[in-house]
Amino acid sequence: MSQGKYDVILDTMPATESRLEIMFRQAGDGFIQVEYGREQRAMLQDSFRMLAVNDIIMGKELKGLIETVPGIRTNLLHFDPSELSVDKLIDAVKESEESMPTVDDVVLPSRLIHLPLAFEDSETKKAVAKYQKEVRPDAPNIINGYNLEYMAMCNGITVDETKKMILGTDWFNSGGGFWPGGAFLWPTDPRCAIVVPKYNPPRTWTPEGAAGIGGPCVFTYTTPTGGGYQLFGRTIPVFQFACKHPMFKDGPFLYRNADRVRFHEVSEKEVVEIYGHVHDKTDYTYEIDQGEIKAKEYIEWFNSEEVQKGAAELKAKQAEGTKKAPRL
Amino acid sequence: MLKIINGGIETLVEDWPGRLGYLGKGMSASGSFDCVGLGLANVLVGNPSGQAGMEITGGFFEAEFTDDHVIALTGTDMQPTINGEPVEMWTSLKVSAGDKIKLLHIAPTGFRCYLAVAGGVDVPAYLGSKSTCIFGAYGGFDGRPLTAGDEVKFGAPSADLSDLTGRKLKPEAMPEYTNQWVLRAIPGPNTCPDYATQEGMDLLFSRVSKIQHTSNRSAYRLEELPDSFFARTDGGVGGSHPSNIIDHAYAIRGALNICGNTPILLVADGPTLGGYMCALNVINADLWKVGQGAPGRDFMQFQLATQEEAIQARKEQKQWLSEDSLA
Numbered sequence: 001m002s003q004g005k006y007d008v009i010l011d012t013m014p015a016t017e018s019r020l021e022i023m024f025r026q027a028g029d030g031f032i033q034v035e036y037g038r039e040q041r042a043m044l045q046d047s048f049r050m051l052a053v054n055d056i057i058m059g060k061e062l063k064g065l066i067e068t069v070p071g072i073r074t075n076l077l078h079f080d081p082s083e084l085s086v087d088k089l090i091d092a093v094k095e096s097e098e099s100m101p102t103v104d105d106v107v108l109p110s111r112l113i114h115l116p117l118a119f120e121d122s123e124t125k126k127a128v129a130k131y132q133k134e135v136r137p138d139a140p141n142i143i144n145g146y147n148l149e150y151m152a153m154c155n156g157i158t159v160d161e162t163k164k165m166i167l168g169t170d171w172f173n174s175g176g177g178f179w180p181g182g183a184f185l186w187p188t189d190p191r192c193a194i195v196v197p198k199y200n201p202p203r204t205w206t207p208e209g210a211a212g213i214g215g216p217c218v219f220t221y222t223t224p225t226g227g228g229y230q231l232f233g234r235t236i237p238v239f240q241f242a243c244k245h246p247m248f249k250d251g252p253f254l255y256r257n258a259d260r261v262r263f264h265e266v267s268e269k270e271v272v273e274i275y276g277h278v279h280d281k282t283d284y285t286y287e288i289d290q291g292e293i294k295a296k297e298y299i300e301w302f303n304s305e306e307v308q309k310g311a312a313e314l315k316a317k318q319a320e321g322t323k324k325a326p327r328l
Numbered sequence: 329m330l331k332i333i334n335g336g337i338e339t340l341v342e343d344w345p346g347r348l349g350y351l352g353k354g355m356s357a358s359g360s361f362d363c364v365g366l367g368l369a370n371v372l373v374g375n376p377s378g379q380a381g382m383e384i385t386g387g388f389f390e391a392e393f394t395d396d397h398v399i400a401l402t403g404t405d406m407q408p409t410i411n412g413e414p415v416e417m418w419t420s421l422k423v424s425a426g427d428k429i430k431l432l433h434i435a436p437t438g439f440r441c442y443l444a445v446a447g448g449v450d451v452p453a454y455l456g457s458k459s460t461c462i463f464g465a466y467g468g469f470d471g472r473p474l475t476a477g478d479e480v481k482f483g484a485p486s487a488d489l490s491d492l493t494g495r496k497l498k499p500e501a502m503p504e505y506t507n508q509w510v511l512r513a514i515p516g517p518n519t520c521p522d523y524a525t526q527e528g529m530d531l532l533f534s535r536v537s538k539i540q541h542t543s544n545r546s547a548y549r550l551e552e553l554p555d556s557f558f559a560r561t562d563g564g565v566g567g568s569h570p571s572n573i574i575d576h577a578y579a580i581r582g583a584l585n586i587c588g589n590t591p592i593l594l595v596a597d598g599p600t601l602g603g604y605m606c607a608l609n610v611i612n613a614d615l616w617k618v619g620q621g622a623p624g625r626d627f628m629q630f631q632l633a634t635q636e637e638a639i640q641a642r643k644e645q646k647q648w649l650s651e652d653s654l655a
Contacts, residue, residue, distance in 0.1 A: 005632060006529045008516030025517035028609025029638030031579035033517040040564040040574050069352040069577035071601065076577035078351060081639045177577055177601030180354045180464050184575070222354075223464075241466060251455065253353050 011090050018103040020046065024090050027076065030066075032086060034075040034093060042072045042216070044186055045302075047174040048295045049100070050075055051258045052108045056096040065089065070175040070257060072184070106295035110258045112170065114287040115220070118268040119163055119233040120146055123207040128231060131203045140326035141199065147230040151213065155194045155314070156321030163265075165192035166232060170260040171218050172293075176253075181222035181239035183255040190302065191310035195318060198228035200328040209234045209271070211263075218261075235263065236274045236284070245282040254286070258293070329394040330445070332478040336431065337386030340460040341449050341468035341480075342366065342596075344378040347457035351600040356580055358459040358467060358596050361385075361545060361619030362440050364503050365403040367649030369444035372400035372420040372495050374486040377649040379448035380458035382474070384441040387433040391480075393423050398446040398485060398492040404438025404505070404620065406431035418502065420446075420495040437505035439622040446485035446492050463546050463597040501653035507626045508536060509617045511610045512633035512641070513584070518573070518605035521559060528557030532584075532591070532607060533630050541624035548593040548618055550628060553586065566603055575603045582610040584630075593618060593628075613641035 010032065013022040020037035027033045036046050047070070054068055054075060064083025069076040079089055100106060125146060132142050143149035152162045169192035171185035178184070187193045198214040203226050206212070210221040212229030219229050222239035238254040240247075247254060277284035301307060332339075344366055346359025360366035360383055367377035375381075382389075387406045401408050401417045408415050409430050415421055423429070431441060451458050451469055460468025469478065485492060513533075520526045532553070540549035563572025571586045578585065580594045583606045593610065595618055610618065611633055621628060 004520070004526070006515045006519040006526070008519050026514060026635065027517045027579035027606070028514050028582055029611050029635050029642065031609070033576065033579070040566050042565065042574055067349045067351060069600070071576040073574055074576040076579060082642060086635065176352050177354050178599060180466070182354045257352070
């Protein structure tokens with residue numbers, strides 16, 4: 001391909017044993033997009049590496065770099081071109097990439113956040129009922145007044161198995177966006193990787209703390225809003241506009257890039273009480289462990305016979321489930 | 329202070345460059361939709377050009393000053409009056425306690441009017457900015473448009489009111505309004521040959537498209553593109569439509585999202601991330617024009633630009649929105 005007027009790839013880095021090919025794509029006069037690989041794929045190992053490199057880029061404290069916005073396979077760099085040139089920025093990314101030559105080097109700081117979860121609580125049930133009454137009375141994803149049975153059907157498993165999968169894996173935050181304070185949470189264990197379609201059309205209301213899943217990602221709603229994820233329960237606040245609780249003293253957000261979320265089941269009463277302790281009394285203690293992800297260990301575990309066997313079994317059930325479950 | 333009698337169609341507190349640095353937290357920059365209108369109004373009243381002012385969209389705003397102030401009105405001509413008497417725009421005016429300001433509807437060109445007051449609007453900054461994000465209901469004045477009964481406070485002026493009164497712009501500093509806005513744009517990140525066809529990109533950069541009436545502070549929607557725009561038949565793992573890709577962050581403000589066959593310019597309060605390709609970015613120095621484009625009336629056209637031109641245009645705009653523009 002000759003140099004055309006719509007060529008947007010400013011520079012590239014070749015693929016190596018531990019890294020996909022990198023494309024630096026032009027995105028206006030204040031952004032570049034760093035894209036990993038040419039294939040549209042969503043693999044956590046790509047995200048681990050990108051976020052570890054992102055930490056190195058941020059550590060350079062480049063003057064004029066406003067922010068970075070990692071997705072699952074791209075990183076958007078937002079900068080002020082009057083303070084930082086594109087060439088200098090690309091050089092800084094290249095240098096950061098090259099400082100991490102092998103997969104052994106990919107060690108990502110990652111907090112583990114324990115979140116209480118009440119399955120099928122009355123607040124999220126209200127949201128489902130409102131949708132059925134006002135938006136789509138014949139919604140096939142509502143069975144017995146909720147979405148859990150439809151979620152199970154799509155994956156060819158039981159409701160009990162669905163709950164066990166939600167509780168049985170850690171959910172990795174590949175980066176936020178989309179809604180204030182939100183995070184896209186991906187299952188780290190492929191044996192728990194349930195997949196569901198999104199609402200069609202979307203809901204007009206979802207309560208704060210609602211926990212839902214759309215495609216492969218879990219989302220915990222930060223504020224009351226519309227939304228399209230299938231609802232399975234409610235967790236505690238992960239966002240606070242007023243920044244009153246000590247957890248939110250530096251900003252309204254709980255989630256950071258590379259966090260892992262682990263849900264544990266509690267009663268609805270317990271979840272509701274925690275709302276009072278976060279927003280009013282501001283004395284709730286969030287349960288957060290510091291930790292890290294070693295990409296090499298994860299990839300070895302992921303590729304192990306036991307994990308791959310379990311993942312294949314779930315995929316087979318999902319293929320059957322997809323045939324049976326009505327489309328939305 | 330300003331007591332609001334009628335907030336009109338939509339009046340928001342906005343500053344510039346807005347709330348930068350929170351895209352990854354799902355918060356777009358918001359900010360003045362036309363930073364030239366706000367910037368020149370601020371310069372006229374002796375404020376820094378990015379100081380918070382009032383962005384009046386559509387019109388029918390009405391309010392009463394409770395003290396003496398110096399103000400300036402810029403943007404579309406909403407036939408402003410004070411106590412029923414017509415007043416000039418694009419100049420700084422002294423107002424006194426008890427004066428009532430009233431605006432009518434938009435002029436044949438332009439869509440937003442800016443009201444700056446010497447000292448700037450005094451609301452608490454939220455995450456570094458006084459801008460309102462109307463879509464997320466935060467920032468600015470309680471995260472919402474101004475409404476009857478609200479009392480808007482102002483900071484201290486930079487000089488004596490008499491020294492700030494009667495300032496005007498050089499004729500060449502007046503922005504030119506039109507019904508067909510030419511927006512300089514840089515292609516990317518998703519173009520030909522991998523996402524769009526050469527023919528499709530040529531069409532995108534040559535056609536004139538009406539701004540759809542469904543446009544707002546998050547998104548300016550344009551006319552649909554033909555299927556021949558796309559180089560792919562589907563979006564692979566990203567989805568069934570060729571505009572789908574695996575979610576990526578949007579380079580806002582100014583990214584052109586291709587959502588199905590509809591091109592959508594993501595602006596002030598737009599989404600920060602999603603699963604649609606982006607074919608171009610309006611250059612930062614031309615974003616202001618989008619804010620003066622009236623949905624359902626005006627047209628837009630993209631003109632191919634380079635990064636070098638865009639950076640030069642940023643410098644020129646910085647100069648433009650300074651005291652150098654005063655007569």
